[in-house]
Amino acid sequence: MSSCLPTTMELARLREWRSRMMTCMTTESEAKEFARQWVGAWNSHDLDAILSHYDVDVVLISPAAAKILDDPSGTVEGNAALRNYFKRGLELYPNLHFELLDVMSGLSSIVVCYKNQRGTRTAEFMEFGKNEKIIRVVANYSN
Numbered sequence: 001m002s003s004c005l006p007t008t009m010e011l012a013r014l015r016e017w018r019s020r021m022m023t024c025m026t027t028e029s030e031a032k033e034f035a036r037q038w039v040g041a042w043n044s045h046d047l048d049a050i051l052s053h054y055d056v057d058v059v060l061i062s063p064a065a066a067k068i069l070d071d072p073s074g075t076v077e078g079n080a081a082l083r084n085y086f087k088r089g090l091e092l093y094p095n096l097h098f099e100l101l102d103v104m105s106g107l108s109s110i111v112v113c114y115k116n117q118r119g120t121r122t123a124e125f126m127e128f129g130k131n132e133k134i135i136r137v138v139a140n141y142s143n
Contacts (some may be wrong), residue, residue: 031105035112039098045090051083055133058082062139068092093117 034053041049056079066074068088076085090096095117102113109127116122121142129135 028103028105031103031110034110035100035103038112039100039114042096042098045096047083047087047090050086051079053134054079054082055129055131055135058134058136060085060137060139062137063141064089064139 038053041053058079060076060082062074065076065085066072069085076082097117098114100114104111109125111123111125113121113123123140125138126134127136
C-alpha cells in the first residue's frame with residue numbers, strides 16, 4: 001500500500017529548497033534592473049554573462065527546451081545542462097534578440113515579459129535563492 005506522506009528524501013529536498021529561498025521581497029526597481037541586465041546578457045549572446053544569473057542547481061521548464069532537447073518534459077536541471085541548452089539555442093537562433101516588455105515583482109520572484117526577434121511574446125517566472133541567483137524558471141510563450 002503506497003503512502004501519501006513524503007519520503008525522508010523528499011522532506012530533505014524540501015528543507016534544502018526552503019533554505020535556498022530568499023527571505024525578502026524583490027522591489028520593483030530591483031526587478032526592473034535585473035530584467036534589463038538579463039535581457040542585455042541575452043542580446044550580447046555572451047553565454048557566461050547569461051549564465052551568471054543562474055544558480056548552480058537551477059531548474060528550468062520550457063516548451064522551447066522540450067523542442068530543442070527533444071524531451072517532452074522540457075526540464076533542464078543544473079548549470080552544466082543549462083549551459084548546453086542555452087548554447088544550442090544560441091547556435092540555432094543566431095539573430096536571437098529580446099525586447100523587454102514588462103517586469104513584475106513578487107516574493108523572491110519576478111516575471112519577465114519580453115518579445116523575441118520573431119515577435120513571439122514570452123513570460124518567464126524566475127524564482128531566486130538566497131544568493132540572488134535564479135533557482136527555478138518556468139517559461140510561457142504566445143502562439
